[in-house]
Amino acid sequence: EDQVTQSPEALRLQEGESSSLNCSYTVSGLRGLFWYRQDPGKGPEFLFTLYSAGEEKEKERLKATLTKKESFLHITAPKPEDSATYLCAVQKKSSGDKLTFGTGTRLAVRP
Amino acid sequence: NAGVTQTPKFQVLKTGQSMTLQCAQDMNHNSMYWYRQDPGMGLRLIYYSASEGTTDKGEVPNGYNVSRLNKREFSLRLESAAPSQTSVYFCASSLWAGVPYEQYFGPGTRLTVT
Numbered sequence: 001e002d003q004v005t006q007s008p009e010a011l012r013l014q015e016g017e018s019s020s021l022n023c024s025y026t027v028s029g030l031r032g033l034f035w036y037r038q039d040p041g042k043g044p045e046f047l048f049t050l051y052s053a054g055e056e057k058e059k060e061r062l063k064a065t066l067t068k069k070e071s072f073l074h075i076t077a078p079k080p081e082d083s084a085t086y087l088c089a090v091q092k093k094s095s096g097d098k099l100t101f102g103t104g105t106r107l108a109v110r111p
Numbered sequence: 112n113a114g115v116t117q118t119p120k121f122q123v124l125k126t127g128q129s130m131t132l133q134c135a136q137d138m139n140h141n142s143m144y145w146y147r148q149d150p151g152m153g154l155r156l157i158y159y160s161a162s163e164g165t166t167d168k169g170e171v172p173n174g175y176n177v178s179r180l181n182k183r184e185f186s187l188r189l190e191s192a193a194p195s196q197t198s199v200y201f202c203a204s205s206l207w208a209g210v211p212y213e214q215y216f217g218p219g220t221r222l223t224v225t
Contacts, residue, residue: 041219043203043217043219045216046214087154089154
């Protein structure tokens with residue numbers, strides 16, 4: 001059965017304290033792995049798509065990486081405005097364009 | 112471009128009442144989706160439509176029906192609401208050109224069934 005597990009469930013950081021969020025997946029035939037950001041009371045906002053092991057993508061203070069079993073979202077020198085829930089999702093080659101989501105990591109960055 | 116819009120933003124229903132959640136996108140996307148989000152459960156797919164005129168069940172379809180009215184609009188209907196359907200509902204759309212393409216989400220509808 002396909003599984004997407006995110007850890008930790010919640011993370012509190014001091015402003016400027018870098019850290020990483022993890023997304024482990026068990027999927028046969030990965031087509032792509034997606035990262036989203038979700039602010040309270042809003043819909044998820046797309047951040048990155050990763051297609052193959054070894055790929056990396058960056059956007060401001062965020063960098064996403066992918067291996068054959070997991071993906072990391074590295075946050076460098078976070079700011080309070082980075083506080084949000086970060087979701088990862090996988091898309092299988094056999095499932096068309098459907099996504100399977102993890103339960104997310106709630107990130108709080110204190111000033 | 113408004114992206115993906117949903118109405119209403121909030122709704123309170125009594126058990127047994129019916130309602131339709133509306134979703135529209137202006138990005139000329141082919142695929143549209145309905146998800147529900149519950150604490151600790153993540154986003155779960157209710158129904159999706161890969162193209163105009165087609166709909167398919169997702170992970171949790173029981174108690175729901177959908178209509179892909181045209182390429183822009185995809186509605187979700189609760190025929191007889193139950194307290195277990197209290198949730199936040201998100202509509203999403205994607206281009207789906209045969210390669211991985213991100214889904215764009217609407218702002219959500221917060222539904223409470225009493």
